[in-house]
Structure formats: structure tokens, C-alpha cells
Amino acid sequence: MSHFIGVFCKLVFMLKSLNVNFFKLFIKIYFRGGDKMKKALVMLLVVALLAGAFGFAPARAGNIVIQMTIGSTKAYVNSKEVILDQPPVIENGRTLVPFRFIGEAIGAKIDWDPVKKAVSYILEDTKIILIIGSTTAFVNGVATKIDVAPKILSGRTMVPVRFISETIGAKVDWNSKTRMVTVTVSPVVKVVKIGGIYPLTGPNAPMGIGDKQAILLAVDEINANGGIKSLGGAKIEVVFADSEGDPKVAMTAAERLIVKDGVIAILGSILSSTTAAIAPVCEKYKTPMVNEGSTSVDLTKHGWKYFFRVTPHDGLYCESMLSFLKDVSKKSGQEIKTIGIMYENTLFGKTAADVWKEKAPAYGFTIVADVPYSAGSADLSSEVLVLKKASPDVILLASYVQDSILITKTMQTLDFNAKAVMGLDGGFIVPSYIEALGPLANYISAEARWSPDIKKPLSQKVNAEYYSKYGQNMDGHNARAYTAAMVLFNAIEEVGSTDKEKIRQA
Structure with missing residues (x-):
């Protein structure tokens, strides 16, 4: 009891020196209350003093x-x-x-x-x-x-x-x-957490897994070379989420990564439709998003301040395909007048088709077949038959992996051949397309954003590292994923901060 009284007296002395009015109120309540009240008041006083309620505040957690x-x-x-x-x-x-x-x-x-x-x-x-x-x-x-x-x-x-x-x-x-x-x-930062949203399961998984591998390659490189030096060597950690190729799943994943996992930026997400669902979430939480390969023209028309893309859009890619065809026709002597287009009815496919239909006349081509289809269909025979009936000189396709394989096989089954078949990036440039089709993939050309035979030292170096780690060359998807990751990491290095607004402005 004497020890309790001693502690009480010391606390009261401290309290009196801090605030006279509060001291008087404390004494009045203390001597009118019972034992439980007295002990509660002493404990409350201890907590208040330790918490800095009377001027002894601990150092703040921020700057x-x-x-x-x-x-x-x-x-x-x-x-x-x-x-x-x-x-x-x-x-x-x-x-x-x-x-x-x-x-x-x-x-x-x-x-x-x-x-x-x-x-x-x-x-x-x-x-x-x-x-x-x-x-x-x-x-x-x-x-x-x-x-x-x-x-x-x-x-x-x-x-x-x-x-x-x-x-x-x-x-x-x-x-x-x-x-x-x-x-x-600034607070000491040991780990910088970034979110990555990609289709890691489902029909588009080959692209998503490839992008994840490329990002991890970039992370390993940054961390092995001292991390983010402007943050004292902080290490990069990427928290991945599976979008399943579904916009709703992607949107939920983005919110979870930002709110629950505390990521300071988002990488993702290949498909234009899932990117269109993620970007508004990043705007809501003022979180930078760096996209590697969603090429729909519409994505940069919303005025999003936190959305960044390291690749050109399909307005340029689709028109370059038409320009290429015109050059081939001129140099080969093969006449090309008519085009048939077939595309998945997603944001990616529909915006690609819009560009082809708008630009084709300027290059002297006529669209004789316009065939949209449901992405992920089990059978596309009727759609391919529409193309065959129109008998175009060239076929232009906008499809992802599973559909690209199915369309190519269906064209063989129905004995449909054109002078040229060209795919818009997507499923036509990933290794699994060639692996699934073998010799049937021959003579199918694709507009691509990268190639392992690019004669640039950095490209050769990065591709060699990717091949050494994963046993295959990079493709147009994961090469851009690596680029997007490096762009983001360098922005963080430049500002030396995890402040989202500073990263956005970098």
C-alpha cells in the first residue's frame, strides 16, 4: 500500500507542475471516489503521461x-x-x-x-x-x-x-x-511494395505468367544492385493478384492491394478490359498505375491522372499493319484489294476493328467482312465460314491466345486460305501459340512490339537473362512488362520517396 501511495504522490506532483486546474479536478475526484476509482485514476494518469498528453509526446511516425x-x-x-x-x-x-x-x-x-x-x-x-x-x-x-x-x-x-x-x-x-x-x-523505408495485377489463371494465363516473370526479373536486378538507393537501399517487393482476365475480379484486386496490402503503385494488366476496370480504382485512391501492354485507344481518353502506359496504342499499331500490307503488295506484285476482319468483342478487339475500318480506305483497301465473336468461344466455325464466303485477300485478326489457336485450327479444318493472315499482337506472339500449332503456325504473321533478334545490347542482355532463368525468349508482352517495371522503379528512385503524388509527377 505504501508503494502505491508513493507512486501516486510522484504522479500528482508531476500533474500539478503541468496543469493546475486539472490537478484540482483530479484531487477532488480522487478523494471522493472509492478504491477502484482511485486505482483507475492513477492508471489513467500513467497512460496519459506516457502517451504525451501533457507535452511529453513521442517522435511522430512521419517526416x-x-x-x-x-x-x-x-x-x-x-x-x-x-x-x-x-x-x-x-x-x-x-x-x-x-x-x-x-x-x-x-x-x-x-x-x-x-x-x-x-x-x-x-x-x-x-x-x-x-x-x-x-x-x-x-x-x-x-x-x-x-x-x-x-x-x-x-x-x-x-x-x-x-x-x-x-x-x-x-x-x-x-x-x-x-x-x-x-x-x-523521412521514415526509414526497408521495403517498397508494388501491386501487380495479371491473368495468372484461365485462357490468358500464358501472357500473365510471362509478364509476372519479366517483372520479377526486373525486381531481382534492382534489388541485387542495392535496391532503391535514394531510399537507403530499400528493396522492391511486388504483391501479385490474379485478375483471371475478368474486369470485376481485377477491380476488386486493385482495391485490395491498395487498401489492405498498402502498395504504393500498380503494374498491370495486359487486357484492355481489365485495365479499364483497374484505372478508376487507382484514380480514386490516387495511386500511380503503369500499364505495359493494354493498347485500346480509349484508355487514354478518360483524363486519368494516375494512369501511365509504356506502349503506343492500337491506333498506331493497326494502321501500321495496313501500311505494311500496302508495301508488301507493291514490292511483291501481289494485288491486295480486300480485307476481312475478325475480332473478339472486348475493348481490345472492338477498338482495333474501329481503326481498321476507319483507316483501310486511305490505303486503298475495302473491308468485305466484319466478323466480331465472343471471346473464349468453344467453336468459331460459323464466324470463319462468314470470312470464307467473303473471300478476302487478307485476314486481320484481334484475338488472345486461346481464340488465336482455335481460329487457326478452324481455318485449316474448313480449308480456308487467304493470301495473308495477320494477327494484332495478342495471342499470336506468345510461345504457347506456336507450341500448340506446330507447323500450322507457319505463314501466320503478327504485328509485334519486340523480337529476340533486335540488335541492341540492352535488349540482348535482358533477353539472355530471361532465357537463362525461364528457358524461353521474351515476347512482345513480357518485354514491355519488364520496361513498365523499370519505368516505375526509376521514378521511385528519382523522387526518393514512397509518396504517391511525387511518384506520379516524376
Whole structure:
């Protein structure tokens, strides 16, 4: 009981020194209440004091902003005034500040060795040692030259603020007019979480898995080379979600990744239809989205501020196919006048068809068959028969893997042949298309965005690494996925922050 009373008296003394009115109220309630009330009040007081309700607040979890003015004993930590024993001074063009103040302000563990006349700071994995009068400092045991030596003024140890701040990854700003130094210490980031939404199951899984593999290749490269250096070597971690190729599933996955998993950006998602579902979620939560290969013209017409695409759209790709056909006709002497188009009735297929129908006349071609179909159909015989009946010189197709394979097989079964059959990227450029069809894939051409025989050193290097790891060459899908990942990672490196708005503006 005597111990309880002793603790109570100490707490009451602290309380009286902090707030007289609250002290009077506390005493009145305490002596009128029963034992349970008394114990509850003491526990409440302990919690309040520890929580900083009376001015002893712990360091905030966000940025720490420290402001000091040359010659002034007034400093500010997160806008809270602090009186210094010794004002900052300029020595040989460098600002020296009180050793203990800056250490405590940045949240470091500090120490003074009177024998060696050395001061030390320990913050996370960084240890800094400075010696009075010496221009050699030690960072994690490694000797480092500094511009100005620490010194003692009026009994206070003064240290170079820029060296200490930048060594721990803080940002230092100098205002020459006000002679104010501002140090901004951001929270230590060890892992940067990115979301990845791709079709990892279902008919479009070959594309999704390939993109995932390419992204992981990029992640391994960044992490192996020191991570995000501007964030102190933070490692990239990608949290993947399976869209199943379904826009509703993709939309739900995006919200979960942002809200629950805390990702700061999204990579994805191949299919234009799923990308169109993810992008509005990213807009809602102000989360950057970097898309590698959804090529619908419509995707960049919504005014989305957080949507970025590293590939051209189908307005360019589809027209390039028509331009190619015109060149082939001229150089080969083979007359090409009529075209038949067949496309899945999704955002990808329909926008591709719109471009072909709009642009074909300008190249001297006539669309004689316009055949949409339901993506993922079990049988496309009737649609192929419509094409065969129209007997076009060339067939243009907009399909993904499963449908591309089915259309090619059905054309053989129905003995339908044209002068040329061309696929718009999609399912025609992935290895599984050739693996499924074998020799039947011969003479089927495809508009592609990348090829393993591109004679560029970086392309050759990345493809060799991909082949070594996964046993196959990259294709037009996963090559762009690798590019999208690197674009995002470099944006984070550039801004040195996980702030979504800063990443968006990079």
C-alpha cells in the first residue's frame, strides 16, 4: 500500500507542475471516489503521461522537420519551438549545430566519449563517429573526410549538420535570405511494395505468367544492385493478384492491394478490359498505375491522372499493319484489294476493328467482312465460314491466345486460305501459340512490339537473362512488362520517396 501511495504522490506532483486546474479536478475526484476509482485514476494518469498528453509526446511516425537559424537559439522540430544552449554557427562555409540537439531531433541514439573526445550517432543500421578537431569521420567503421571538424563552443559540442543529415538519408535545405537550415528526415523505408495485377489463371494465363516473370526479373536486378538507393537501399517487393482476365475480379484486386496490402503503385494488366476496370480504382485512391501492354485507344481518353502506359496504342499499331500490307503488295506484285476482319468483342478487339475500318480506305483497301465473336468461344466455325464466303485477300485478326489457336485450327479444318493472315499482337506472339500449332503456325504473321533478334545490347542482355532463368525468349508482352517495371522503379528512385503524388509527377 505504501508503494502505491508513493507512486501516486510522484504522479500528482508531476500533474500539478503541468496543469493546475486539472490537478484540482483530479484531487477532488480522487478523494471522493472509492478504491477502484482511485486505482483507475492513477492508471489513467500513467497512460496519459506516457502517451504525451501533457507535452511529453513521442517522435511522430512521419517526416521530422528540423529548422535552425544561424545565430539564433530558437529552433523548431515539427513546428514545436526548442531553445538551444548554443546557436548554430557557420564555420568555413559549413553550418555547425549542437551535437545533442540534432541527434535527439532525428531520433538517433547518441553518445560522448570524453577520453577520445568523440561523439557518435546510431540510427537504424548507420553509426557515425566524429572526433573533436578532426576532419575524419567514421561511417559504419569506414573513414570519411568531412569539410569542417567538430568543435566545442561555450562548453557545447558543435557538429556539421549537413554531413550528419545526408549520411542518414535526410534532406538538407539552406535559405540564404533567412539564414535558416531545414533538415527533413523521412521514415526509414526497408521495403517498397508494388501491386501487380495479371491473368495468372484461365485462357490468358500464358501472357500473365510471362509478364509476372519479366517483372520479377526486373525486381531481382534492382534489388541485387542495392535496391532503391535514394531510399537507403530499400528493396522492391511486388504483391501479385490474379485478375483471371475478368474486369470485376481485377477491380476488386486493385482495391485490395491498395487498401489492405498498402502498395504504393500498380503494374498491370495486359487486357484492355481489365485495365479499364483497374484505372478508376487507382484514380480514386490516387495511386500511380503503369500499364505495359493494354493498347485500346480509349484508355487514354478518360483524363486519368494516375494512369501511365509504356506502349503506343492500337491506333498506331493497326494502321501500321495496313501500311505494311500496302508495301508488301507493291514490292511483291501481289494485288491486295480486300480485307476481312475478325475480332473478339472486348475493348481490345472492338477498338482495333474501329481503326481498321476507319483507316483501310486511305490505303486503298475495302473491308468485305466484319466478323466480331465472343471471346473464349468453344467453336468459331460459323464466324470463319462468314470470312470464307467473303473471300478476302487478307485476314486481320484481334484475338488472345486461346481464340488465336482455335481460329487457326478452324481455318485449316474448313480449308480456308487467304493470301495473308495477320494477327494484332495478342495471342499470336506468345510461345504457347506456336507450341500448340506446330507447323500450322507457319505463314501466320503478327504485328509485334519486340523480337529476340533486335540488335541492341540492352535488349540482348535482358533477353539472355530471361532465357537463362525461364528457358524461353521474351515476347512482345513480357518485354514491355519488364520496361513498365523499370519505368516505375526509376521514378521511385528519382523522387526518393514512397509518396504517391511525387511518384506520379516524376
